[in-house]
Amino acid sequence: LPNITVLATGGTIAGSGESPVKASYTPGTIKVDQLVALVPQIKQIANVKGEQVVTVRSQDMDTTVWLKLAQKINAQCSGTDGFVITHGTDTIEETAYFLNLTVKCEKPVVLVGAMRPVTALSSDAPVNLYDAIVTAASPDSAGRGVMLVMNGKILDARDVTKLNTENLGAFQSINYGALGSVSDSKVTYTRTPVQKHTGQTQFDVSKLTQLPEVGIVYNYANASDIPAKAFIDNGYQGIVSAGVGNGNISHAILNTLSNAAKKGLVVVRSSRVSSGSTTRNGEIDDDKHGFIASGTLSPYKSRVLLMLALTQTKDPKKIQQYFSQY
Numbered sequence: 001l002p003n004i005t006v007l008a009t010g011g012t013i014a015g016s017g018e019s020p021v022k023a024s025y026t027p028g029t030i031k032v033d034q035l036v037a038l039v040p041q042i043k044q045i046a047n048v049k050g051e052q053v054v055t056v057r058s059q060d061m062d063t064t065v066w067l068k069l070a071q072k073i074n075a076q077c078s079g080t081d082g083f084v085i086t087h088g089t090d091t092i093e094e095t096a097y098f099l100n101l102t103v104k105c106e107k108p109v110v111l112v113g114a115m116r117p118v119t120a121l122s123s124d125a126p127v128n129l130y131d132a133i134v135t136a137a138s139p140d141s142a143g144r145g146v147m148l149v150m151n152g153k154i155l156d157a158r159d160v161t162k163l164n165t166e167n168l169g170a171f172q173s174i175n176y177g178a179l180g181s182v183s184d185s186k187v188t189y190t191r192t193p194v195q196k197h198t199g200q201t202q203f204d205v206s207k208l209t210q211l212p213e214v215g216i217v218y219n220y221a222n223a224s225d226i227p228a229k230a231f232i233d234n235g236y237q238g239i240v241s242a243g244v245g246n247g248n249i250s251h252a253i254l255n256t257l258s259n260a261a262k263k264g265l266v267v268v269r270s271s272r273v274s275s276g277s278t279t280r281n282g283e284i285d286d287d288k289h290g291f292i293a294s295g296t297l298s299p300y301k302s303r304v305l306l307m308l309a310l311t312q313t314k315d316p317k318k319i320q321q322y323f324s325q326y
């Protein structure tokens, strides 16, 4: 049987509550060995070694844990056949994309979460964990970048997005569609990501203990530039605009960001709209302002890429190339 390493970080997949039919519960109460033991069928698929990396609700996930996970996977790559990372669903797609850009391991790396805690009626935690192990144990899963497995779908780290606060099918690959599916203890792939990932990227986090600070500024009718100014005054190196429509920005925020970009702040234009591309030089002249257009990356994934880009360069032209490649 293949050897699979499960790195646990907490979340609802390890959560428990008093009542199987009430909404209240606490994420991260069940430790990794207990969680794996809840699904004895896993023993027929793989030899599992569990490690509790942290125990957090994923709304408390941070860059220190991201760096720890990437460094751990890179260090343990040769001693295992694949990794499964259990994670809360609130920020799972950010962690997945960070690992997609920083892991240098050709073995499958699969993130998994659950929408219902282990103690809920019809919890999705056991089946999602089982499916994630099946996916990580399949040699077919290698070379496709970091993936997320939930609700029978295999989704790529770059495109996967949480689109619902409650449903078991909360996660979708909105622009490009699923990579494949897992059912009847088997994986089926129909697509491979073409953007560069894992060993194909230039980001090396092996010696990093922190990442450059990048904030996100949200746009809306009557939007204020107070958050943008606060990030600038606090020395942030980059700002991602979660713009309206095709990455559009209201005049107050646009002026503030444009002036700051001239003084060296790196600004990425993305959109609060969940699908479609923020295209370069549309209504906003990115060349004139020195901005970067995010393409199909969401604001929070743009932030992940911008933090990593800033470890290498502050040149908006080079960073624009990263946004096209990754």
Ligand SMILES: NC(=O)C[C@H](N)C(=O)O
Residues within 6 Å of the ligand: 010, 011, 012, 013, 027, 056, 057, 058, 059, 087, 088, 089, 090, 091, 113, 114, 115, 116
């Ligand atoms: N379903 C979940 O996992 C939600 C939880 N708040 C978390 O992200 O840890």
